[in-house]
Amino acid sequence: MRRLAMTSFLFGSCLALLLALVPIAEAQDKPVEVPLTVANQKFDPAEVKVKAGQPFVLVVTNNDPKKAVEVENKDLRIEKVVPAGKTVSIRVRALKPGTYVFVDDFNKSAQVKIVAE
Amino acid sequence: MGATFVIVLREGFEAALLLGIVYAYLAQIGHADSRRYVTLGATLAVAASVLMGLAVSLLSGPLADVGPDVIALVVIFAAVALLTWHGWWMGRHARELHGDLQRRVDAAHASHQLWMVGLIAFTGVFREGAETVLFLWGLTTQLQDLTGWAALGGAAAGLVAAAILGWLVFQGGRRLSVQRFFGVTSVLIMFLAAGLFSAGVGRLQGIGLLPGGDPLWDTSWLLDDHGGAGSFLAGLIGYRARPSALEVVAYIVYVAGASLVFFPRLLRRGRRGDGVVERPQTSRV
Numbered sequence: 001m002r003r004l005a006m007t008s009f010l011f012g013s014c015l016a017l018l019l020a021l022v023p024i025a026e027a028q029d030k031p032v033e034v035p036l037t038v039a040n041q042k043f044d045p046a047e048v049k050v051k052a053g054q055p056f057v058l059v060v061t062n063n064d065p066k067k068a069v070e071v072e073n074k075d076l077r078i079e080k081v082v083p084a085g086k087t088v089s090i091r092v093r094a095l096k097p098g099t100y101v102f103v104d105d106f107n108k109s110a111q112v113k114i115v116a117e
Numbered sequence: 118m119g120a121t122f123v124i125v126l127r128e129g130f131e132a133a134l135l136l137g138i139v140y141a142y143l144a145q146i147g148h149a150d151s152r153r154y155v156t157l158g159a160t161l162a163v164a165a166s167v168l169m170g171l172a173v174s175l176l177s178g179p180l181a182d183v184g185p186d187v188i189a190l191v192v193i194f195a196a197v198a199l200l201t202w203h204g205w206w207m208g209r210h211a212r213e214l215h216g217d218l219q220r221r222v223d224a225a226h227a228s229h230q231l232w233m234v235g236l237i238a239f240t241g242v243f244r245e246g247a248e249t250v251l252f253l254w255g256l257t258t259q260l261q262d263l264t265g266w267a268a269l270g271g272a273a274a275g276l277v278a279a280a281i282l283g284w285l286v287f288q289g290g291r292r293l294s295v296q297r298f299f300g301v302t303s304v305l306i307m308f309l310a311a312g313l314f315s316a317g318v319g320r321l322q323g324i325g326l327l328p329g330g331d332p333l334w335d336t337s338w339l340l341d342d343h344g345g346a347g348s349f350l351a352g353l354i355g356y357r358a359r360p361s362a363l364e365v366v367a368y369i370v371y372v373a374g375a376s377l378v379f380f381p382r383l384l385r386r387g388r389r390g391d392g393v394v395e396r397p398q399t400s401r402v
Contacts, residue, residue: 077323
C-alpha cells in the first residue's frame with residue numbers, strides 16, 4: 001500500500017511540476033506558426049524557411065484519409081504522430097542557422113527541409 | 118509489406134530486448150514464477166499505449182498537442198525517481214544480508230524486485246508503444262485491398278521478429294554465468310536510469326523548455342543509435358550518437374549522484390580503507 005501511495009505521489013508530483021511548466025512556456029512570446037500539410041506521402045511545402053534563433057511551432061495537417069505520419073527529427077528529439085485527417089502542433093526549439101530535415105518515420109521517403117536563417 | 122515490417126520491428130526492438138533481459142534475470146535469480154509481474158507491467162503498458170493512441174486520434178487542440186509530451190515526460194522522470202529510490206533501498210539493505218535476517222530480507226528483496234521489474238517492463242514498452250499503436254491503427258483502416266492486408270501482414274511479422282529477438286536475449290541471458298549476471302544488474306539499472314534521465318532532459322530541450330540542444334559531438338560514424346547494436350545500447354543505457362551538452366551533463370551528474378546512492382559501500386569502504394569484496398547478493402535487484 002505504501003509503495004502504491006509513494007508511486008502515485010511521485011507520478012502526481014511529476015505531473016504537477018510539468019503542468020506548472022506549461023503556462024511558463026505559454027507566457028513566452030507566441031512563437032511563429034509554420035503550417036505544413038501532408039498528403040500522398042509528400043509534405044507541402046517541401047521546404048520551409050524559419051528565422052534562426054527563434055522557437056517556432058510546426059502546425060502539421062495530415063490530409064491523408066488513412067495513413068498516420070510520424071514527424072521526426074532525431075537530433076532535435078522530435079517524434080510526433082499526426083493521425084490521418086488531424087492537425088497537430090509541434091513545438092520546435094530555437095535553431096542555429098542551417099538545414100534540418102524532418103522525415104515521416106512511417107514512410108521515410110516523405111521529407112521536409114526546414115531552413116533556419 | 119517490407120516497409121511496415123521494418124517499422125514495427127524497429128519500434129518493438131528496444132521493448133523486446135528489455136523484456137528478454139528482465140525475464141532472463143528472473144530466471145537467473147530463481148524467480149521464474151514471478152514472470153507474471155513483468156507480463157503485467159508490459160500488458161499495462163500496451164493498454165496505456167492503446168488508450169493514448171485513441172486519445173490522440175480522437176482529441177484535438179492543445180490537449181492532443183501537449184498531452185503526449187507531458188505524459189511521456191511524466192513516465193520518464195517518475196521511472197527515474199522510482200529506479201533511484203529502488204537503488205537506494207537495495208544499497209541500504211544490502212549489508213543486512215547476514216545471519217538470521219537473511220531470510221526476511223530475501224523476502225523483502227523479492228517483493229521489491231517484482232515491483233521494479235514490472236516498472237522496467239512498463240517503461241520499456243510504453244516508450245514507443247503509443248506510436249506503434251497509431252501506426253497499426255492506420256494500417257487497419259486500409260484493409261479493403263490486397264496491399265492493405267500485405268502491409269498488416271508485414272507489421273505482424275515485424276512484431277513476431279521483435280518477440281523472437283527478445284526471446285533469443287532471454288535464452289542467452291539465462292545461460293550467462295550467474296555470478297556475472299548478478300554483478301552487473303545494479304550497475305545496469307543505474308545506467309538505465311541515467312539514460313532515461315538524459316532522454317527526459319533531451320525531450321525538454323526538444324520542446325524548448327530547457328535551453329540548448331545542439332549536438333556536443335557526433336559518434337554516428339562509429340555507432341549509430343538508429344539500428345543494431347547502437348539501438349540496443351540506446352534502449353539499455355541511453356546511448357546517443359549526437360548528444361546535447363545538457364544531456365551529457367545530466368547523464369554524468371546522475372551517474373555520479375546515483376553511484377553514491379546505489380553503492381553506499383563505496384563511500385564507507387573508502388573511509389575504512391579496507392577492501393571488502395562485495396558479496397554477490399549485494400547487487401541483487
